[in-house]
Amino acid sequence: MIADEVDQKSLKGFALFANLPAVKAGKVHWLPDSEGPAVGAAMSQATLASLPHAIDELVKAAG
Numbered sequence: 001m002i003a004d005e006v007d008q009k010s011l012k013g014f015a016l017f018a019n020l021p022a023v024k025a026g027k028v029h030w031l032p033d034s035e036g037p038a039v040g041a042a043m044s045q046a047t048l049a050s051l052p053h054a055i056d057e058l059v060k061a062a063g
Contacts (some may be wrong), residue, residue, distance in 0.1 A: 002040035004033045029061050 003011060008030055011017045025057055033040030042054035049056075 001028050002031045003042070004035045007033070031057065031061055035060050 001008075003012070017023060031039040037057045039054055039055070039057040042050040042057070
């Protein structure tokens, strides 16, 4: 899930999201949109310069 800290708090407090099986099972990985390594920004801009960064951050999050 791509979301900054404020959005994460809102989503976690939203009953429909919180009750999804994947969320309950702890299978949601949070990636920052514009904070920290800004994975969301790198993915949404999708340039030759940003995609390698986004891929590297996704691999780190998955590991």
